[in-house]
Amino acid sequence: MELTSARSTYYGDIGHWADRTPVHEAASLGRALQLQQLIAAGASVNIVSVDNFTPLHDACIQAHPNCVKILLEAGAQVDVRTIHGSTPLCHACAAGSIESVKLLVDHGASVNPSLTALTASPLHEACIRGNPDCVKLMIAKGALLEAFDIYFGTPLHAACAKAHFDCALLLLNAGAKVNATKFHETALHHAARAEREDLVELLVEFGGDVNISDNLDHIPRDYTKPDSPTNLCLLQYGSNPLSLQQLCRIIIRTMVGTRAMELIPKLDISQRIIDYLMFKSLISSE
Known part of the structure; x- marks a missing residue:
């Protein structure tokens, strides 16, 4: 099915903004029966708003797998992007809806969509929001462990920046590079900034370098509070060789x-x- 645009309305200084269609609303609110009735009456499942959101995006954002299933079976485009470049799979991973994620992947959704300056990969989104089930499935489906997001860096950077231990462990066990850098900043820098001693210990266990400097010439310990458990942990690792x-x-x-x-x-x-x-x-x- 082709994408069609929703009717646009002019709001003075705000400018033009596409009306929310009944299909968008039904998908967003999880009204499966209403959605089926609208589709049966001829409503387009690929209608887009001015920001290129489709009903499938809305269903994924709100974690309504029943509506996701209905839309996909009715011909919804699985990899359509918003103006920011996000696909429905990105939204489903961010929402932590493993049912929606499975449906999208089964219908051919790309786990490695090309990244832009404004987008993160589905794996990044799962790590940012701390959804380990989605992380595990994305890894199993071949998600790139070193995909680079301009804001966070790699998925491991994202997991550590947001202090999601379970996600970081899954990535490391899958082979994520523990000392990968974003502007010379590693996952350990993020874990230190988050004051997460458990993450620091995990990263060191996988070979994290506690003495590596970022572009500001700061090592991870420089981002911790003096005498905090994380600070003392990094000091100990930096002062003593590994066993x-x-x-x-x-x-x-x-x-x-x-x-x-x-x-x-x-x-x-x-x-x-x-x-x-x-x-x-x-x-x-x-």
């Missing part, structure tokens, strides 16, 4: 991936090293 166990875990994750960590049992460090060397030998022989 042999921590170093081995980082090496394993870097060289053979997180799957190796699942295969290596939680034994004493000497046994873990032996297991790692045996595992590496098996990989090399294949």
Whole structure:
């Protein structure tokens, strides 16, 4: 179906603004029966407002998967963008509606839409709002872990900036680069600024560099409050070398991936090293 524009009305100094159509309203309010009746009567499911919002965008923003399903089955364009470049999948991930996300993906929605100066990827949106189920599904569907948003940086940056531990853990376990930079700023800088000691410990466990400087020549600890738990945690990591166990875990994750960590049992460090060397030998022989 082609996109059609809603009727525009002039409001003086405000200028032109498209009327909210009954289809937009029904989708936004989750009125599935009314939506079905409007579609049966010939209403367009791809009608757009002046900001290029379709009823599908509205249904996703308000997390109404029943309306999302109706619209998609009626021919709604799955990857249509607003004037800011956001797709319905971006909105569904932001809303945390895993049902809507699954419906969109099943109907061919792109998990890696091209990014603009004003948009973030669906994975970014899930990380910003702290929706781990959506993060997990986006990763499983091939979302780019290093997709770059002009404001946050990578999805890991976004998860740490918003202090969403579960999202950060999912990204790291999937192989996100812990020391990726945005203007030389890493996820650790964000975790420090958020005063999240647990995130700092997680990032260091995955190889985060506590002494890396951003474009202002500030290390993560410079963004914490003096003598706060996060400040003291970073001071300790910066003053003491990592233990042999921590170093081995980082090496394993870097060289053979997180799957190796699942295969290596939680034994004493000497046994873990032996297991790692045996595992590496098996990989090399294949």
